[in-house]
Amino acid sequence: MPTPRKRSRLALQLLAFGLLVAGTAWLAFRVSLATGLAELQVTGRHRLDLYTSSLEWEIDKYAYFPTTLGLERDVVKLLTTPASTPAEIEVVNQYLEQLNERAGTFSIYVLNTQGQVVATSNWRRPDSFMGEDLAFRPYFRQAMENGSGRFFGIGTTRGEPGYYLASALTDARGTVGVAVVKVGLTQLEKSWGTAEAPALVADENGVVILASVPDWKFTTLKPLDESTRGAFDRTQQYNRRALRPLGVEERAELDHGARLVHLPKTGANVVSIIPVSGDFLAQTQPLPGTPWSISVFSHQDPVRELATSRAALAGAGAALLFIVGVMLNQRRRHLKERLAARDALQRAHDELERKVEERTRELSDTNTRLQAEVVERTRAERTLREAQDELVQAGKLAVIGQLSTGVAHELNQPLAALRTLSDNTRKFLERGDQATATGNLVRIAELVDRMGRLTSQLKSFARKSSGEAQAVSLNKALDNVQFLLEQRLKRAGVNVSLDLPPDDLQAWCDANRLEQVLVNLCGNALDAMAGQPEVALDISARREGEHIVIQVRDHGPGLSEAAQSRLFEPFFTTKEAGLGLGLGLAISAGIARDFGGSLGGANHPEGGAVFTLDIPAAPGGPTP
Ligand code: ADP
Numbered sequence: 001m002p003t004p005r006k007r008s009r010l011a012l013q014l015l016a017f018g019l020l021v022a023g024t025a026w027l028a029f030r031v032s033l034a035t036g037l038a039e040l041q042v043t044g045r046h047r048l049d050l051y052t053s054s055l056e057w058e059i060d061k062y063a064y065f066p067t068t069l070g071l072e073r074d075v076v077k078l079l080t081t082p083a084s085t086p087a088e089i090e091v092v093n094q095y096l097e098q099l100n101e102r103a104g105t106f107s108i109y110v111l112n113t114q115g116q117v118v119a120t121s122n123w124r125r126p127d128s129f130m131g132e133d134l135a136f137r138p139y140f141r142q143a144m145e146n147g148s149g150r151f152f153g154i155g156t157t158r159g160e161p162g163y164y165l166a167s168a169l170t171d172a173r174g175t176v177g178v179a180v181v182k183v184g185l186t187q188l189e190k191s192w193g194t195a196e197a198p199a200l201v202a203d204e205n206g207v208v209i210l211a212s213v214p215d216w217k218f219t220t221l222k223p224l225d226e227s228t229r230g231a232f233d234r235t236q237q238y239n240r241r242a243l244r245p246l247g248v249e250e251r252a253e254l255d256h257g258a259r260l261v262h263l264p265k266t267g268a269n270v271v272s273i274i275p276v277s278g279d280f281l282a283q284t285q286p287l288p289g290t291p292w293s294i295s296v297f298s299h300q301d302p303v304r305e306l307a308t309s310r311a312a313l314a315g316a317g318a319a320l321l322f323i324v325g326v327m328l329n330q331r332r333r334h335l336k337e338r339l340a341a342r343d344a345l346q347r348a349h350d351e352l353e354r355k356v357e358e359r360t361r362e363l364s365d366t367n368t369r370l371q372a373e374v375v376e377r378t379r380a381e382r383t384l385r386e387a388q389d390e391l392v393q394a395g396k397l398a399v400i401g402q403l404s405t406g407v408a409h410e411l412n413q414p415l416a417a418l419r420t421l422s423d424n425t426r427k428f429l430e431r432g433d434q435a436t437a438t439g440n441l442v443r444i445a446e447l448v449d450r451m452g453r454l455t456s457q458l459k460s461f462a463r464k465s466s467g468e469a470q471a472v473s474l475n476k477a478l479d480n481v482q483f484l485l486e487q488r489l490k491r492a493g494v495n496v497s498l499d500l501p502p503d504d505l506q507a508w509c510d511a512n513r514l515e516q517v518l519v520n521l522c523g524n525a526l527d528a529m530a531g532q533p534e535v536a537l538d539i540s541a542r543r544e545g546e547h548i549v550i551q552v553r554d555h556g557p558g559l560s561e562a563a564q565s566r567l568f569e570p571f572f573t574t575k576e577a578g579l580g581l582g583l584g585l586a587i588s589a590g591i592a593r594d595f596g597g598s599l600g601g602a603n604h605p606e607g608g609a610v611f612t613l614d615i616p617a618a619p620g621g622p623t624p
Pocket of ligand 1: 520524525528554556557558559560563567572573574575579580581582583584585586609
């Protein structure tokens with residue numbers, strides 16, 4: 001469905017189309033008509049000149065006739081002799097009769113100065129003019145006054161219209177008479193036999209006396225008033241003919257006296273090969289030597305038809321141009337739209353590329369930043385690890401600090417024993433009691449060994465371990481822990497009960513750090529049980545899947561609520577200053593995590609606290 005906007009645009013286009021086609025056709029019609037009429041005018045003028053000259057020639061041909069009669073002796077004699085004999089008259093009559101026949105004119109006759117016919121070519125006919133008084137005829141008067149006269153009139157005797165050419169006949173004494181030749185209209189019209197356009201000659205009264213269309217004859221070009229009609233009656237010029245108007249309708253005046261006129265249909269039976277009614281271009285000019293005017297009517301139809309077909313052609317051309325224009329415009333619009341679409345696409349593409357570049361840059365920036373962050377984090381982790389290591393070390397040193405009293409005691413006792421034994425041995429040697437001395441020396445050696453074992457144990461505990469995971473014997477670790485804590489356990493009177501599987505469990509961790517965790521858990525248990533009625537430390541271990549679960553349970557007061565929620569927080573301690581740093585459990589949990597395990601603390605249902613250490617089992621070990 002076209003939108004209202006499209007519809008109104010279509011309506012506008014149709015209107016423009018209609019206006020353009022109609023306007024162009026109208027213009028072409030007007031121009032073509034004007035040009036055609038101008039051409040028609042030229043043609044008409046030529047015809048007018050042609051018809052005029054041929055008519056002139058035709059009239060002139062007869063005009064010399066009356067004059068030549070003056071040269072005839074018999075004629076002059078007849079006029080000058082008052083009483084001519086009938087024989088003399090007959091001679092002239094016969095002469096005129098022959099002349100008339102040869103010339104093919106209506107009649108030739110001679111009048112005396114009174115206007116009486118004295119000889120005539122039609123002397124034999126019953127309606128002969130002979131003896132008639134024609135003094136009233138204008139041509140007679142003209143000839144008598146001016147030497148010649150011309151007159152169009154209808155014969156009074158036979159009623160035949162004709163052109164009267166009269167000439168005064170003179171001799172030495174002056175005018176002796178008048179010779180007249182009457183030319184029939186058909187003779188004059190002969191020259192128009194091939195007329196291509198209707199033509200007419202009107203006399204000074206506007207009465208059509210010659211016409212290529214028979215019906216036009218004796219019509220009037222202008223209406224006659226009553227006085228004129230009266231005058232006609234007197235002169236019998238038109239022999240009382242009806243003289244109806246031709247009915248030329250004047251339409252427009254053009255240049256050079258040309259007019260556009262409309263000629264009515266003159267009668268139903270007009271037979272003509274050229275059109276004699278309708279629209280015509282009328283051109284009129286005076287006929288030289290006469291008071292008459294000659295008019296030629298050129299038919300407008302061919303011009304109008306040509307103008308119409310040119311208008312149709314121009315209209316069709318305009319329509320074609322319009323359609324081509326519309327098509328071109330549509331094509332241009334289509335191209336424009338395509339270009340716009342291409343531009344939009346290009347812009348979108350550019351924008352996309354720009355965004356891609358931007359993203360790529362951002363990504364590479366992010367990447368660089370991430371790399372920097374990774375480097376930074378690695379460095380931070382290393383620093384953290386170093387710090388952790390330092391912390392672990394600090395924790396260890398703290399434990400050693402706590403052990404120092406026991407260690408000092410452990411070393412002092414053998415040292416004192418060594419002192420006594422060495423003194424006694426010297427005395428036994430002096431006494432010669434070799435056997436006892438030897439026994440003492442063995443004892444001394446044992447004491448030194450034990451002291452060496454203790455110091456090396458302490459040294460090994462205190463050393464900075466690499467933290468690298470490897471298979472570690474749990475039994476050995478527990479032995480070392482008990483050895484390190486031996487003095488404290490002894491002083492606290494605590495029995496350690498071990499619940500271990502028959503096969504030594506192998507943990508996947510660092511031996512030194514595992515011992516550190518266990519020393520820490522056992523140390524805390526001993527601290528908790530200080531002053532308690534029942535003291536016992538239960539250590540159990542078992543394998544669960546890929547993990548080894550070690551539990552250290554004491555029979556102390558258990559974990560307080562605050563301790564439970566903040567157990568692994570660094571620097572959380574309930575111990576007196578100098579006795580605890582609050583780092584032990586935090587470090588131990590960190591060590592467990594580092595090996596891929598965990599550390600948790602809870603209260604045992606039957607009292608006391610129980611700490612559970614979960615560490616990965618060494619690969620390939622026995623599974624339960
Ligand atoms: P420190 O021993 O230096 O205080 P720890 O991190 O080892 O640091 O212990 C933190 C605290 O957790 C102790 O101060 C104590 O309050 C509590 N705690 C640890 N082990 C036990 C235990 N077995 N029974 C009761 N309380 C304990």
